[in-house]
Amino acid sequence: MAISFSGIVALLILSLAAPAIAKWRIASPTIYGAALVISAVLFVNAALRVGSPAADCVLPLGLPWLGAHFHFDSLAAFFLAVTNLGGAVASLYAIGYGRHESAPGRVLPFFPAFLAGMNLVVLTADAFSFLLAWEFMSLSSWGLVVSHHRNSDNVRAGYIYLVMASFGTLCLLLAFGLLAGSDGSYAFDAMHSAHDHTLAALILVLVLLGAGSKAGLVPLHVWLPLAHPAAPSHVSALMSGIMTKIAVYAFIRVVFDLLGPPDWWWGVLLLGIAAATTVLGVLQALMEHDLKRLLAYHTVENIGIIFIGLGLALAFRANGMVFAAALAFTAALLHVLNHSVFKSLLFFGSGAVLSATGERDMERLGGLIHRMPQTAFLFLVGAAAISALPPLNGFVSEWLTFQAVLLSPALPQWGLRLIAPTAGAALALAAALAAACFVKAFGVTFLGRPRTERANTAQETDRFSRSAMIALAAICLLLGILPGLAIDWISPATVEMVHGQMPVQRFLPWQTIIPIAQSRSSYNGLLVFLFIAASACLAAAAIHRFASHRLRRAPAWDCGTPSTTPLTQYTASSFAQPIRRVFGSVVFRARECVHMPAPGNTSAARLEVEMHDIPWEAIYAPLAYGVSFLSERLNALQFLSIRQYLSFVFLALVFLLLVIAIWS
Amino acid sequence: MELMRDLAVQGVQMALVLALAPLLTGFVRKCRAHFQRRQGASVVQPYRDLARLLRKDVVLAENASWLFRAAPYLVFASTWVAAALVPTFAVGLMFSWSADLIAIIALLGSARFFLALAGLDVGTSFGGIGSSREVMIASLAEPAMIMTVFTLALIAGSTQLSTIAETMTFAHVGLRVSLGLALVALILVAVAENGRIPIDNPSTHLELTMVHEAMVLEYSGRHLAMIELAAQLKLLLYFSLTGCVFAPFGLVGPESPPWVYGTAIAAYASKLAIGAPLLALFETTTAKMRVFRVPGFLGAALMLGFLGTLLLFVSRSL
Numbered sequence: 001m002a003i004s005f006s007g008i009v010a011l012l013i014l015s016l017a018a019p020a021i022a023k024w025r026i027a028s029p030t031i032y033g034a035a036l037v038i039s040a041v042l043f044v045n046a047a048l049r050v051g052s053p054a055a056d057c058v059l060p061l062g063l064p065w066l067g068a069h070f071h072f073d074s075l076a077a078f079f080l081a082v083t084n085l086g087g088a089v090a091s092l093y094a095i096g097y098g099r100h101e102s103a104p105g106r107v108l109p110f111f112p113a114f115l116a117g118m119n120l121v122v123l124t125a126d127a128f129s130f131l132l133a134w135e136f137m138s139l140s141s142w143g144l145v146v147s148h149h150r151n152s153d154n155v156r157a158g159y160i161y162l163v164m165a166s167f168g169t170l171c172l173l174l175a176f177g178l179l180a181g182s183d184g185s186y187a188f189d190a191m192h193s194a195h196d197h198t199l200a201a202l203i204l205v206l207v208l209l210g211a212g213s214k215a216g217l218v219p220l221h222v223w224l225p226l227a228h229p230a231a232p233s234h235v236s237a238l239m240s241g242i243m244t245k246i247a248v249y250a251f252i253r254v255v256f257d258l259l260g261p262p263d264w265w266w267g268v269l270l271l272g273i274a275a276a277t278t279v280l281g282v283l284q285a286l287m288e289h290d291l292k293r294l295l296a297y298h299t300v301e302n303i304g305i306i307f308i309g310l311g312l313a314l315a316f317r318a319n320g321m322v323f324a325a326a327l328a329f330t331a332a333l334l335h336v337l338n339h340s341v342f343k344s345l346l347f348f349g350s351g352a353v354l355s356a357t358g359e360r361d362m363e364r365l366g367g368l369i370h371r372m373p374q375t376a377f378l379f380l381v382g383a384a385a386i387s388a389l390p391p392l393n394g395f396v397s398e399w400l401t402f403q404a405v406l407l408s409p410a411l412p413q414w415g416l417r418l419i420a421p422t423a424g425a426a427l428a429l430a431a432a433l434a435a436a437c438f439v440k441a442f443g444v445t446f447l448g449r450p451r452t453e454r455a456n457t458a459q460e461t462d463r464f465s466r467s468a469m470i471a472l473a474a475i476c477l478l479l480g481i482l483p484g485l486a487i488d489w490i491s492p493a494t495v496e497m498v499h500g501q502m503p504v505q506r507f508l509p510w511q512t513i514i515p516i517a518q519s520r521s522s523y524n525g526l527l528v529f530l531f532i533a534a535s536a537c538l539a540a541a542a543i544h545r546f547a548s549h550r551l552r553r554a555p556a557w558d559c560g561t562p563s564t565t566p567l568t569q570y571t572a573s574s575f576a577q578p579i580r581r582v583f584g585s586v587v588f589r590a591r592e593c594v595h596m597p598a599p600g601n602t603s604a605a606r607l608e609v610e611m612h613d614i615p616w617e618a619i620y621a622p623l624a625y626g627v628s629f630l631s632e633r634l635n636a637l638q639f640l641s642i643r644q645y646l647s648f649v650f651l652a653l654v655f656l657l658l659v660i661a662i663w664s
Numbered sequence: 665m666e667l668m669r670d671l672a673v674q675g676v677q678m679a680l681v682l683a684l685a686p687l688l689t690g691f692v693r694k695c696r697a698h699f700q701r702r703q704g705a706s707v708v709q710p711y712r713d714l715a716r717l718l719r720k721d722v723v724l725a726e727n728a729s730w731l732f733r734a735a736p737y738l739v740f741a742s743t744w745v746a747a748a749l750v751p752t753f754a755v756g757l758m759f760s761w762s763a764d765l766i767a768i769i770a771l772l773g774s775a776r777f778f779l780a781l782a783g784l785d786v787g788t789s790f791g792g793i794g795s796s797r798e799v800m801i802a803s804l805a806e807p808a809m810i811m812t813v814f815t816l817a818l819i820a821g822s823t824q825l826s827t828i829a830e831t832m833t834f835a836h837v838g839l840r841v842s843l844g845l846a847l848v849a850l851i852l853v854a855v856a857e858n859g860r861i862p863i864d865n866p867s868t869h870l871e872l873t874m875v876h877e878a879m880v881l882e883y884s885g886r887h888l889a890m891i892e893l894a895a896q897l898k899l900l901l902y903f904s905l906t907g908c909v910f911a912p913f914g915l916v917g918p919e920s921p922p923w924v925y926g927t928a929i930a931a932y933a934s935k936l937a938i939g940a941p942l943l944a945l946f947e948t949t950t951a952k953m954r955v956f957r958v959p960g961f962l963g964a965a966l967m968l969g970f971l972g973t974l975l976l977f978v979s980r981s982l
Contacts, residue, residue: 367727389777395767399770406814406823421974425966428807433803435799439781443785448785524763543890556727558791581959
């Protein structure tokens with residue numbers, strides 16, 4: 001724990017020192033290098049702490065009668081490891097990427113502070129310090145979102161983020177208020193028994209709003225695709241890959257730890273929201289042609305997958321099915337780890353593309369596989385991992401979630417029995433749509449012919465950025481072929497939260513994973529990987545032994561009518577058009593309209609597509625309208641005379657006295 | 665000894681699927697020709713086609729990348745591994761525990777992912793149209809398939825294909841509504857996944873209707889041979905899958921005497937011999953659909969699969 005504190009203090013010092021040295025030429029390598037070292041130490045410390053007995057500590061900070069409580073158990077250690085792994089690779093990437101930064105003085109001070117804030121949230125164990133750290137994390141990341149504040153889109157994104165973050169904190173504040181009960185026991189230890197159990201449902205809803213708004217649950221996800229892409233790419237990776245996981249941590253800590261035994265219908269609520277989040281997130285990603293916004297929408301989808309696991313765990317736990325709860329909970333935590341790895345990798349790839357071409361819009365890119373072969377390969381690994389293709393890591397956690405869904409017929413309640421297969425179907429649909437979306441993202445950005453001159457003259461990214469991506473791609477493969485080790489590593493955290501664990505996987509032959517029993521289901525990523533590699537090599541060897549070796553280069557065939565301009569290629573929008581026709585009319589109320597010129601008129605025909613962002617239009621736009629309407633009405637109050645204000649004070653006093661009189 | 669036999673069975677299975685796949689395609693084509701009152705090519709024509717493709721030069725588009733050249737091998741390898749894990753004549757294959765039915769579907773998904781990317785690689789509009797339609801079809805067919813797997817897994821209590829096949833041989837499974845729904849869903853998915861009529865026409869190069877052929881339009885020579893073989897393996901895989909789950913007769917277990925294997929292979933061959941004319945008959949009697957009617961077709965498969973699963977959540981005996 002001492003190492004964690006010194007690391008956090010070191011990050012804060014770094015953040016304070018940054019403005020002083022930001023003008024130096026070596027400022028950004030120095031700051032990011034130091035952040036890399038500190039995060040790496042914190043990662044190793046946390047990774048080794050999983051499974052050790054919990055440590056507690058109270059520091060004389062914060063509220064005088066409370067102090068600042070800290071608690072370092074296996075769950076915290078797991079999330080700290082995820083956080084600092086992401087922090088370390090983001091720092092490594094930024095050593096190279098930071099050179100392209102036009103205003104380093106706006107990024108450097110906030111970056112270590114953001115890392116420190118996320119570490120602190122996980123460690124704190126009382127409501128006051130938790131909310132303080134939570135707000136610190138939100139504000140430092142807000143500073144990074146608006147670092148390029150000359151762009152009006154970024155300012156708007158920053159504003160919406162700030163509003164959503166405040167709303168989330170408000171909900172968490174109220175939730176902790178209810179948890180603390182009438183005695184005001186704000187330390188987490190005391191909360192287990194302090195709160196009124198009849199209010200548990202209200203607390204659950206408040207936490208779902210508070211943590212869900214940070215994690216990106218539908219319909220609270222609207223700020224993610226605006227704010228995550230607005231930040232510099234290494235920060236986008238941290239916000240999308242890591243900060244959403246801190247929100248998952250907050251949810252787990254309150255609902256699984258502090259709130260006590262769950263009711264069965266909590267699972268129904270959670271699974272319903274999670275299923276909607278998963279499908280809506282991936283469909284919105286499919287409609288997107290801004291590379292970084294597409295990735296941010298995929299974060300929404302993956303948060304949905306994590307919450308499907310958590311919802312199942314809650315449902316199983318409510319029915320005392322400890323073993324199934326452990327399986328679902330492990331699946332959720334493994335997906336937390338996996339998503340943080342491949343989402344960081346993908347954001348780094350998009351950052352490399354952005355710095356090489358200055359473009360985020362896929363429809364102005366293309367053919368980058370020739371210009372940036374290594375980035376293209378590494379992005380492809382990330383794309384395959386997030387599309388849940390074996391033998392990479394995304395498949396393992398989705399497979400475990402499917403196995404958990406298959407245990408749900410044993411649940412006694414009807415509501416759960418109906419919602420669990422629905423969530424399973426949503427997961428299956430989302431997995432297939434995610435693969436479609438990444439065919440689009442990779443195909444339009446990296447394959448084909450360059451659509452603009454900037455895409456044609458792109459250069460491979462620097463070696464720091466590449467080494468960060470190589471490290472993450474290697475982790476994607478390792479977690480995919482040796483998932484048993486990760487499952488065993490996670491199991492102490494599942495013991496703490498759901499009081500059960502999956503069978504030990506480490507000693508099974510060939511590193512197979514067997515969640516329940518050999519006859520029921522098993523998966524071996526290592527062998528699948530070896531089989532694919534062996535058969536591909538065998539096929540290639542046989543071909544080269546027996547078949548013709550000759551190869552000619554010629555113009556593309558294209559059914560005999562090759563086009564000269566790269567603009568005739570499929571774009572992101574045209575690629576997604578069939579899927580838009582299938583799902584769009586319901587989900588986005590999409591309408592296509594073809595305007596044909598009158599016969600004889602030679603002007604071009606036009607195709608217009610109209611799409612609606614329904615959560616935004618149904619919830620946020622009316623809300624914003626209501627607030628501005630009300631504030632305009634109340635605006636008149638600013639221009640009164642002193643006499644009128646004094647009479648208002650008097651009337652308020654009379655009113656309050658009347659209330660007290662009636663009350664008593 | 666035990667190990668040797670398991671290895672031999674697994675090896676025979678891998679070689680068998682590879683050897684039989686072109687024959688099955690040729691047989692389906694022959695049957696179709698017969699139903700259409702045509703003479704048709706010989707059943708061994710696919711072998712000749714493959715041999716001819718292997719002898720030819722590869723003509724590669726000028727801006728094709730390494731992905732375009734690697735994709736045929738990846739597609740073939742993933743499909744072959746998937747096909748080798750589906751029991752054909754014997755259950756309890758040596759490596760069947762390394763991937764269950766969900767993983768087999770995901771392996772086919774990997775193959776499709778790389779093929780769709782290869783379609784976009786050269787940057788032609790035909791490649792784009794093929795890839796775009798392929799992923800649209802897959803985005804409905806894959807969840808429908810997973811729902812079918814859910815139905816089977818809930819009945820058998822396992823996602824392991826060997827265990828499912830063994831369970832299906834017991835009489836107590838009986839006739840069930842959910843199994844019927846799963847069978848229909850599986851067949852609809854199989855038709856779509858293999859690009860058969862009414863979804864796609866494997867023997868057409870009519871520009872605006874093709875899906876799979878548009879995607880692989882730029883391929884030639886040995887690369888095309890790999891892709892064709894992978895497509896043939898995939899057809900065989902779906903035949904074996906339907907056979908081992910819904911007609912699990914003649915499958916041999918791990919502890920059987922050697923002579924049983926001969927009859928098991930014969931049983932498997934007869935399943936293919938019955939299935940192929942049925943597919944040809946279905947293709948001859950249906951008309952190709954417009955592309956935007958396909959979601960309705962596959963949506964029905966998805967709903968049937970989902971309904972089958974839901975019925976099992978409602979009652980274990982349905």
